[in-house]
Amino acid sequence: MGLHLMQRKYILDLLAKTKMLGAKPVPTPMASSSQLTINSGIPLTDAKEYHMAIGSLQYLAMTTPDIAFLVNRLSQFMHKPTDAHWQAVKRVLRYLAGTTSLGIFLRRDAPLTVHAFSDADWGRDKATYVSTNAYLIYFGGSLVSWSSKKQRSVSCSSREAEYRAVANTASELRWICSILHELGVTLPTASEHIQSGVLQVAQISGDDQLADALTKPLPPPRFTELNFKIGVKKLPPS
Structure with a gap:
């Protein structure tokens, strides 16, 4: 017995707002070989969508520790985001597309x-x-x-x-x-x-x-293993 905390509707609304609702899911929010820096990629001409997405992910991270590292990392580029940073945000959204029922129990x-x-x-x-x-x-x-x-x-x-x-x-x-x-x-x-x-x-x-x-960032097997041990779980069937 207990309480399962998740933000499924918020995730779906965010995916719809960023036109990522039909995105193909990925097993982790970031590739383990990724090395994002402030100099990665070309600066975005309009950063409004990046700022909106990061703000939404920061709120979402209050119930999803599995994206905490990436949200912290991508938040460091708010002053000068690039196309590489935006692609990293889209990968987080693709991960969320396949984990809408994950939460803390x-x-x-x-x-x-x-x-x-x-x-x-x-x-x-x-x-x-x-x-x-x-x-x-x-x-x-x-x-x-x-x-x-x-x-x-x-x-x-x-x-x-x-x-x-x-x-x-x-x-x-x-x-x-x-x-x-x-x-x-x-x-x-x-x-x-x-x-x-x-x-x-x-x-x-x-x-x-x-x-x-x-x-x-971790490879899929290790990431999945730690998520389970941390306590990030799917909503059980009613």
Whole structure:
């Protein structure tokens, strides 16, 4: 039992608005070999449609973490989008055309615990070498918060990039726990400081790192596997 959150009608309306309603679906929102930069392609003469599509995708990403990385990436080109960036947007729309019933399932029968996955993709952007932070936060076994963001400056090592990602995740955890406390939800522990031993950080294998899906484009098998583990599921038949 639980609640399935999705935006099927919003997706269909967006596809109709962008004339992509009959587009052929693709298995991932971005090819794993894609390397988009600010200099990719030729600048668009009219960026209105690009801006509209990105704004709509940003709203949609509130219930679809599977497009979070791409929305973050494509949002970085809003000031000077190119035809290559627009083609990347159209691929996201083709992915959505085949996943209109995907969403987040919120369980009602899970223990009231909070845990998170944090990751950083060090220096993948060859234009700026700025890393991407990502986190997934679960409450009671259900995904309640996620983020994929570009770091503010270049990290000198993969360890520094990871530390920044952990700090960003810890900040979000503290905020969530504060909200839960105000709502009268008592947690077994309260996330606050690593030094106090209350917030525990553990290293996990790459195979189990769910936040990997929010730091880079992945090949179809890996993308599908992580989506399932993250909790992005189709609406069950009624």
